[in-house]
Amino acid sequence: MISIIIPFHNEEQNLPILFHKLKDEINKLKIEYEIIFVDDGSTDLGKAQLEKTIEKDSKSKILVLRKNYGKGKALETGFFESKGEIIVFMDADLQDDPQDIPKFIHKINEGYDLVNGYRKKRNDGVDKTFPSKIYNKLIARLFNVDLHDINCGFKVMRREVLENVRLYGDNYRILPILAKNEGFKITEVEVDHHARQYGVSKYGFWRMLFGFFDLISYFFLIKYVEKPLHFFGTVGVSIFALGSLILIYLGIERIYFQELLYRRPILFLGLLLVIVGVQIIVTGFIGELIVYLNKRQSR
Ligand code: UDP
Ligand code: MG
Secondary structure, eight states: OEEEEEEESSOTTHHHHHHHHHHHHHHHHTOOEEEEEEEESOOSSHHHHHHHHTTTOTTEEEEEESSOOOHHHHHHHHHHTOOOSEEEEOOSSSOBOGGGHHHHHHHHHHTOSEEEEEOSSOOSOHHHHHHHHHHHHHHHHHHTOOOSOTTOSOEEEEHHHHHHSOOOTTGGGGHHHHHHHTTOOEEEEEOOBOOOOSSOOSOOHHHHHHHHHHHHHHHHHHHHTTOHHHHHHHHHHHHHHHHHHHHHHHHHHHHHHOOOGGGOTHHHHHHHHHHHHHHHHHHHHHHHHHHHHHHHHHO
């Protein structure tokens, strides 16, 4: 059985069209399915209209979040209410094409655990496509994955993936990486991407900025969550070493060449680097302590 989870926020014009298109495609597949729409605090008439549209359809339902919690929460809620062994995430804005679903399923049947969409010809403005390109290149490098479009909203995965990678906050954006990190097999398929016809995009510049923060924090979490001292230690020791070199140099000048230190402003830099370096190293130890205590407790 497959569960199709569709989060939406103010997409009233898109929803009925999407529903009919989706039904047409999925009926061709001849598999058991359910469609779960998640209303992420819409303020338009989308929900009422959709209710009417799906009235006689026992395989579709609408979940409602009390307010606009964001797409991540909507996906999580949809997942909790789903029963399928295969989970499909897709956007409600008609930019993703239901016709592509069979391609994803095919890859899953080949043995992949998560299949990510790749919007090769993306129909969005350059303000989106350009930062997204850089972001994807960066991610591919940092995490050593060869995907082109990590944050494509269209993806299909086995249920186990989401049982092992808990969705929270905005981590749906890098779901493929988190899945790979847990040992799941991931791949991508090219999908058609249409320009938005109705409604407006819910994301802009800030999403890019937050996306960047997320990237740094996940990089840290994935690589160093069990060995924080490796990270803080490396950074701290480097800074400390630089500061020490400066101080040693100044010390030699003072002792052997009678240089007066109040004439050397670089003294402050040396002191600062040494202190900051020590603090960063100590932060690493505190990190190790937290990891240790957590492990001891959870055993
Ligand atoms: N969405 C949502 N909650 C939000 C923002 C967006 O459920 O707070 C949905 C939105 O309705 C759409 C999908 O997430 O179905 C992707 O959003 P959008 O199309 O605005 O993003 P873009 O394609 O412009 O990056
Ligand atoms: Mg969109």
